[in-house]
Amino acid sequence: MSSKHHKIRVGISIGDFNGIGPEIILKSLKDKSITDFFTPIIFGSGKLFTYQKNIFKLQTNFNYINSAKEAQGGKINMVNLTKENSNVEFGVPTEESTKMAIDSLEKATQALLDNEIDVIVTAPINKDEMMKYGFAHAGHTGYFEEKAGKKAIMFMVTNNLKVAVSTHHIPVAEIAQNISKEKLKKQITQLSKTLKEDFCVEKPKIAVLGLNPHAGDGGVIGKEEIEIIEPAIKELFNNGTLAFGPYPADSFFQPEKYKAFDAVLAMYHDQGLAPFKTIAYEEGVNYSAGLPFIRTSPDHGVAYDIAGKNQADERSFSEAIFTAIHIFKNREEYHDLMSNRLRPKATHVNNGIDEDLPMENN
The missing domain is CATH 3.40.718.10 (Isopropylmalate Dehydrogenase)
Structure with missing residues (x-):
């Protein structure tokens, strides 16, 4: 209705x-x-x-x-x-x-x-x-x-901060194995669609956080960023989705950083919800997007x-x-x-009459 x-x-x-x-x-x-x-x-x-x-x-x-x-x-x-x-x-x-x-x-x-x-x-x-x-x-x-x-997608939202999480209620030990390139592509694509349809954002900009400390530090502290997260972001970006990252989670939630984006995709529950609830606890809403x-x-x-x-x-x-x-x-x-x-526009039948000219009285 x-x-x-x-x-x-x-x-x-x-x-x-x-x-x-x-x-x-x-x-x-x-x-x-x-x-x-x-x-x-x-x-x-x-x-x-x-x-x-x-x-x-x-x-x-x-x-x-x-x-x-x-x-x-x-x-x-x-x-x-x-x-x-x-x-x-x-x-x-x-x-x-x-x-x-x-x-x-x-x-x-x-x-x-x-x-x-x-x-x-x-x-x-x-x-x-x-x-x-x-x-x-x-x-x-x-x-x-x-x-x-x-x-x-578990999507925590306020007017000024929107944080989604890639993995929901699973043990920390299982997070890495539940992240894949294809899954991230689907989630980021859905986030972009949600921001357009549900929040009236014309061209959504989405920040993606890394999984490991310092976003892997070039592979020194884990390779998920290089092997999974970066390729997903690059492929989406090349196809027109405004996805950026991966960003180190420990320094991302500063106002001048997160406010530059329309939404953030965190890799796991506490990575996204801990800063969200600190910043926006009294006004935060959990939205099941998609x-x-x-x-x-x-x-x-x-x-x-x-x-x-x-x-x-x-x-x-x-x-x-x-x-x-x-x-x-x-x-x-x-x-x-x-x-x-x-909806297709109505088409006029070509009857030989120039409709821009006034009709003559007979």
Whole structure:
């Protein structure tokens, strides 16, 4: 459904309710005018959220529905997954909180696939606990890749800094063997496409970091840069993709360096996320780039240590909501533009009349 004809429907999965998920959701929606901008649809529990909103002294009201199809504009909609009371134990993952996290995610995702919501924003989960109860992925990214049948790129974004990672949640010992020339070419190409379609960057410039200290130091500290990373960058650049590097990671994240590029591709999780979260923790958003649908989340975890203490900062979650909305609109506008550009122009039949001359009256 085009956003030109309705407010964008934002589906929200609640994460582990013994963490800070419900708190940051409630705080992000506390302004009564929030529904002027989009239609929130939470996949959770009315009793659970009523209990938590009282703890945090918030006045949020919900429109209880059985499915996302029943959502109403101008209201905060709650798809009621259970009518039972929830046993909240802040700071401790439990079987109940984990199973509801899985149920919330699955129901919200199905609504996304069924076009009952336009985008999905996911609150933090406990990956280890979810896998104990049958969740087959070490995080959201792999789950959404399976649903889309397509590889995604973990893309951490703010207005001024965008960092993707080539390898996600794998042991450090396995990073080098999971990097290849062809994989990097596909990822950089997808990043360039994402920047154009989802972030309105006309000619994206992408910086690629090296794997080894000092980007291998000419092969002295590893040869991945020479044998894999440099050839991938050179081939793409020669074919018109503005990719540059590889750059030493230890000195790259200085403002005068990273701000010269539209995005950065790091080789592994901590290489990219450690500087990103240092620079942009409060406003950072995790975006699963390259998928046919739009999924964002805050750039932090369940934060059991502060759960229930009214200390959680909702800014990253709020940014995740509005980033998803902006991407949805940008992608629509891009596709409309390309559709109009590719549409053939009407041709005139040559009837011997010069149409630039006025017709004579008979």
